[in-house]
Amino acid sequence: MGEVSGLGPADVVAMLDAPVGAYVHVPFCTRICPFCPYNKVVPRTGQPGRYFAALLGEIRRYLDAGIAGPGGFTSLYVGGGTPTLFPEALAELLADFPVAGERAIEVLPTHGTPERLDTLRAMGFSAVSIGAQSFSDDVLRHLRRPHDAAETRAAVEAAVGRFDLVDVDLIVDVEYDDAHAGAFLRDLRTCLELGADQVSTYPLMRFGYTPFGRARHERRREHEVLAAATDIAASYGYERRSVWTFNRRSSASYTSITRRRFLGFGAGSSSFLGRNFLVNHFGVETYIAAVDRGELPIARRLQLGGAGGLAYDAFWQAYAGAIDLPALQASYGRLADVLRAPLALGAPAGLFAQPSGDGIHALTPRGFDRYHDLERWVTYHLIEPLWAEMLAEHDREGGRAAWATTVSARRGPLWPVVSRVLERPRPGQHR
Ligand SMILES: C[S@@+](CC[C@H](N)C(=O)[O-])C[C@H]1O[C@@H](n2cnc3c(N)ncnc32)[C@H](O)[C@@H]1O
Ligand code: SF4
Known part of the structure; x- marks a missing residue:
């Protein structure tokens, strides 16, 4: 086993073989959904302020080393956790962030009010992803989401037309869906009728370490449900653009993981630089402590060659x-x-x-x-x-x-x- 230590920003710049997009991770949620595998915690008092200060420190070190080139990062993606939880801190962090292309952010439906969305627009965001998951109160209760169907719909209605690109995330738990009269395909129709540019239809992943725990997947049923979704989407003029996304034919794609090169900032973010894959510390305090020591907060490196x-x-x-x-x-x-x-x-x-x-x-x-x-x-x-x-x-x-x-x-x-x-x-x- 090798050791990842002593990597400096110049080493990371040297690993890059092409222009790079930026990913910024905000690892905080006020309530935790039991199916969610992502890196997030309920913030402790004072922790967000220290976290955003460390994020700025990490970003500055890379920028000083020239990672973004003269044109800036090719794109910006802010994900979480709940990146819309601390809008003032985020606005301050991104005020001088150099980005040439799209700026995208994930939005929890309870934060999708016209006022909050206008704030995101003013911060330069051109694309949003609304974490709807469903427009059925039963499904939202099953997932123990912190919003109801009415709030979900209101957030999508408010977002459409405010941004160049609006994605709506749906989760399909096929077994639950079959037992509850197929809410998923109705949800898909709702998104298309509300005018989303893209609908992401994620089959529920059952990570063993989440409270939902592991379960067997009904592989064939998932294929059938996605095939039915493809037909419905086509009837509204949408195409299957990726394995789990449907796009209006003329729309651009909203993507997080499919940038060809990306540099991750924040606790739990990762970076792909062409021949190297890097992972930052997940622990918020561990991440802050590494930045405060003047180190890059990189916790794992995979030399892919x-x-x-x-x-x-x-x-x-x-x-x-x-x-x-x-x-x-x-x-x-x-x-x-x-x-x-x-x-x-x-x-x-x-x-x-x-x-x-x-x-x-x-x-x-x-x-x-x-x-x-x-x-x-x-x-x-x-x-x-x-x-x-x-x-x-x-x-x-x-x-x-x-x-x-x-x-x-x-x-x-x-x-x-x-x-x-x-x-x-x-x-x-x-x-
Ligand atoms: C980082 S999360 C969501 C951002 C925001 N906190 C929210 O909940 O609206 C991004 C998306 O991942 C999807 N997701 C989360 N957990 C999942 C799981 N276990 N299986 C499949 N998709 C999942 C959801 O659709 C979610 O909107
Ligand atoms: S799904 Fe979103 S709100 Fe729920 S725990 Fe995960 S990141 Fe937080």
């Missing part, structure tokens, strides 16, 4: 609906040619459309089904054990995040292999 970087890049390109071979060749040179054979076989197997001659290989509906299964496998075998390990920092800090217990996380057969090549701090360091 060219082959691993190519695999990572191609995986998220496929999520977004198409593998762009020329773009991969530009980044990874001849290495990318290993994809030629599987891509050539993928068309007759019905996974990719016939190549159009420009080297772009778009997934077919069957390809989306296979990708859906692969994505879930990756989530449970790699993301869940990594996050469980990182969330243990909160246990040491006594942070209130409401997960069942991190030892109840899954650990698949691949995790021990990845875990061995993951660089961690020296024992005793970063405590």
Whole structure:
């Protein structure tokens, strides 16, 4: 096992092989939803102020090293947690943040009032994602969400027309949905009728460390429900743009994870730089302490190399609906040619459309089904054990995040292999 220590901003700048987007994580929620696997805590008194000061410190160190280039970051994505919880602190943080393109933020429906949305607009946000999950009070109670159907609808109505791009998130728990008269497809119609530019339809992921706990997935039913969603979306003039998103045909895409290169700021954020994957400390106090010591708050590093970087890049390109071979060749040179054979076989197997001659290989509906299964496998075998390990920092800090217990996380057969090549701090360091 290697050690991740002593990395400075100049080292990270040297790892980057292309212009980079920024991700900023706000790890606070006032109430914790029992299905949610993300890095968040209920804030302690005084903690948000210290956290935003540390965020500014981390951002400044990277900017001073020239990470963003003269044009600024290619895009900005603010996620959480609940990034709309402390709007004044966020406005101050982002006042001089250099961004050339889109600025996007996740909005909890209770914060989606016209006044709060106008504040986000004034901060320069051009795209919002409303965490609706459902327009059914029964489903929202099942998910134990902190808002009801009326608030959800009001937030979407207020957002549409105020921003260049409005995404609405829905969660579908297929087993619950089948037993409760199919609210999900009605929810999808509601989003389309309200004029969302994009609807993200996430099948509920059951992380072992959340209070919802693990459950078996009805794989076939999930495929069927998403196929039905594709037909409904098409009847409203929307297309399936990625494995779990539907877009109005003329709209841009709202994306968080599919930027080709991104640098994460804040506790629990990660960065992909082409051949390296970095993960920041998850524990809010551990993160603040690292920044206060004058260190970068990086807790894990995976040196992917060219082959691993190519695999990572191609995986998220496929999520977004198409593998762009020329773009991969530009980044990874001849290495990318290993994809030629599987891509050539993928068309007759019905996974990719016939190549159009420009080297772009778009997934077919069957390809989306296979990708859906692969994505879930990756989530449970790699993301869940990594996050469980990182969330243990909160246990040491006594942070209130409401997960069942991190030892109840899954650990698949691949995790021990990845875990061995993951660089961690020296024992005793970063405590
Ligand atoms: C960081 S969260 C939400 C931001 C905001 N705090 C909210 O709840 O509205 C982003 C999205 O992830 C999705 N999500 C959260 N937990 C999930 C799970 N276990 N499975 C699938 N999607 C999930 C939800 O649709 C959510 O809107
Ligand atoms: S889904 Fe719930 S717990 Fe998770 S980030 Fe959103 S509000 Fe917080």
